[in-house]
Amino acid sequence: MVSTAKQHRTPLARARGLGAAHHGVSHFIIERATSVALVPLCLWAVWAGLKLAPVGYEGAQSFFASPVNAVLAILLVLIAARHMSVGMRVVIEDYIDDTAMRIALLLLNTGVAGLFAALAVFSILKVALPGLAAH
């Protein structure tokens, strides 16, 4: 309810901080741009899964020693993490009414996606570049 006292403020001042901060547009675009990239990357990932499953540890190491495979895997991780964190954000915003809980879950979502993306990229690089990893 707009109180009488607040009607001295301009409509813009009343709207600030309450609604669209225009981040929604960038999320919309990120969701779609990443989805286009993920079509070929996920097809590659399924193929990679079929290649990796029967070959064991040494086979997996030599798979990621290929620069093409390592770069595609890193691209997949980064783009999938972005896509899923933006997608999960929409789910959280849709279903979680409580503001404190919503903010907590949004932070957790961003954190989990970022953490696991970083772990996966580091792991791929460590396997792809064994000379660089100190044991």
Next chain:
Amino acid sequence: MSDSKPSAVVRPAPLSPHLQVWRWHVTMAASIATRATGIALYGGFLIIAIGALCLAAGSDAYADFTGIMGTFLGRLVLFGVTVSIFYHMAAGVRHLVWDFGKGFEPKTANLSAIVCFAFGLVAAIVVWIIALMTGAA
């Protein structure tokens, strides 16, 4: 309210009807499945990231990971991830077509929903048949 300007009438925010009052139809199921597979793929991403971590940690950790994924439950989860990948991919393409303003006619939308479900299942089954034939599963 004494002022002459019309003041904003605050009504409760409109709520969309709850699941229970909707007649079940295929476009609705496709919409729910798109979100559900998206959430499932969030989990699938975490599993694969942990797999990469295990691979980087060494042969023992990687053997543990492949051992767990090779159990019946592990394979079931991976099959679910495969279905989710292909279903969510098809649904995503369907959404991209919608973004260009096409495909909203009820007949087209119903058909494309069925195509997404069929593609998700058939593509996953084909991949797992290939996996069984090549010793991957």
